Amino acid sequence: MNTSPTPAPEDVVWDLPGDLPHRLSLLVLPHAGGNAHAYSAWREHLPADVRLLIGQYPGRGARFSEDLPESVDDLALPVVDALPADTGALVVLGHSMGSLVAFEVTRALQAVGRSPQGLIASACRAPVLPNQCPVHPERLDDDELVAAIKERGGTDDGILDDEELREIVLPSIRADFAIDDAYRCTAPAVRLDCPVAVFGGDADPIVPVDLLDGWSLVAGHEVVPQVLTGDHFYFQQDLPGFFARLNPVLETLYASAPSNA
Numbered sequence: 001m002n003t004s005p006t007p008a009p010e011d012v013v014w015d016l017p018g019d020l021p022h023r024l025s026l027l028v029l030p031h032a033g034g035n036a037h038a039y040s041a042w043r044e045h046l047p048a049d050v051r052l053l054i055g056q057y058p059g060r061g062a063r064f065s066e067d068l069p070e071s072v073d074d075l076a077l078p079v080v081d082a083l084p085a086d087t088g089a090l091v092v093l094g095h096s097m098g099s100l101v102a103f104e105v106t107r108a109l110q111a112v113g114r115s116p117q118g119l120i121a122s123a124c125r126a127p128v129l130p131n132q133c134p135v136h137p138e139r140l141d142d143d144e145l146v147a148a149i150k151e152r153g154g155t156d157d158g159i160l161d162d163e164e165l166r167e168i169v170l171p172s173i174r175a176d177f178a179i180d181d182a183y184r185c186t187a188p189a190v191r192l193d194c195p196v197a198v199f200g201g202d203a204d205p206i207v208p209v210d211l212l213d214g215w216s217l218v219a220g221h222e223v224v225p226q227v228l229t230g231d232h233f234y235f236q237q238d239l240p241g242f243f244a245r246l247n248p249v250l251e252t253l254y255a256s257a258p259s260n261a
Contacts, residue, residue, distance in 0.1 A: 012055065016054070029076075029093070029095070053084070070179070072104050091117050096207075152206060192219060213225055
């Protein structure tokens with residue numbers, strides 16, 4: 001039985017507005033083991049009239065006391081429930097496992113007639129494909145899991161090397177990797193009714209470039225990935241360069257909104 005306390009909406013979805021009234025909201029869903037704080041620096045790279053929303057998963061931050069997630073639904077559905085009512089035009093973006101969460105958030109919004117303006121997937125396989133690079137955290141002791149995390153990148157080594165800190169973060173990382181390993185959307189003929197854009201790194205050993213166009217399988221249109229220099233966390237190596245590519249995509253998706261056509 002789930003005995004988690006009910007989280008406050010502001011703990012599930014961080015709300016970081018710009019300096020101007022927003023015309024577009026960007027909802028970001030973190031990678032496996034990630035948290036909202038890791039993406040808060042994106043605020044300074046977005047236009048002042050784009051509102052930044054960031055999902056925070058169970059087992060971290062203000063949600064630390066909640067039960068650890070066991071499925072993508074445990075990650076996605078609380079975010080859907082906590083979304084502000086005044087998002088306006090909404091784009092959903094996920095990185096790595098967060099792209100799978102973003103896909104399920106988009107499907108849930110689509111099911112209730114609130115389809116976003118677009119989905120942006122980053123460094124992730126298509127959700128209808130099996131995980132080609134599973135971690136198998138259930139087979140790894142803590143040291144082996146830390147080594148696997150360091151190999152993938154995205155987590156501060158200082159946290160992983162501090163015994164007390166890693167005891168705090170490893171349970172949620174284990175839970176996330178188990179979800180990512182097992183997830184595969186098997187819904188028949190699943191299609192999204194919003195545009196899909198895909199980003200990735202040219203030297204990503206986890207999700208090679210040739211896997212990125214698999215998102216065409218759920219997009220209902222051909223997806224041509226935008227490939228940037230870097231590995232699985234390519235955007236960390238050149239955040240301004242990433243936003244130089246991302247912001248025009250956001251503008252295109254916003255312009256496609258019926259009220260802006």
